[in-house]
């Protein structure tokens with residue numbers, strides 16, 4: 001089984017090229033100003049110009065208003081919108097219909113009860129992404145290098161594709177895939193040397209580890 005890999009929060013050409021050469025499937029650009037990985041639509045377009053082969057281009061937004069969506073979707077050619085805030089099922093459906101771009105909804109997981117929340121997005125989102133619930137002290141809703149109990153997902157079947165995210169690293173991604181059954185994984189902090197500074201070496205190691213799982 002080949003596991004899809006997404007490298008999120010790319011901010012420089014070197015990281016983009018390392019990801020492409022290592023065989024990445026999805027590249028993520030963060031359009032959330034509070035993130036150390038934030039890019040503008042213009043910066044994103046420049047980064048995406050370094051793609052030497054077709055890969056899926058994912059734009060990450062957090063509770064975006066229409067003005068931000070207009071700027072991002074109008075300014076950058078994207079294949080998937082990752083909604084990483086508290087967007088309701090109604091809002092997810094409205095964004096999907098209005099902007100005509102497939103949508104992936106993040107579901108924060110801390111315990112079994114959180115899984116029920118995911119069901120409300122079946123039929124309105126194209127994909128789900130399971131991430132750890134952010135710590136109370138966190139300033140970001142994701143990208144916190146925090147993982148959750150992967151057994152929450154063990155044996156669960158979903159009628160739509162889903163990503164596993166949260167605290168993944170080259171060292172733990174194979175085990176995370178084995179336990180959760182994930183067919184797609186997403187990483188940001190785990191391939192960085194500091195918040196927002198991607199490491200080409202860690203990107204290569206992560207992709208190799210996920211592929212070998």
Ligand SMILES: O=C(O)c1ccccc1N[C@@H]1O[C@H](COP(=O)(O)O)[C@@H](O)[C@H]1O
Pocket residue numbers: 008009028030032035036037060062084129131140141142143144145146165166167168186187188189190
């Ligand atoms: O990466 C960010 O800066 C970010 C900001 C706001 C929301 C989500 C963000 N990242 C996403 O969070 C998860 C987990 O990241 P990590 O690997 O634990 O750092 C992942 O889906 C990122 O795309």
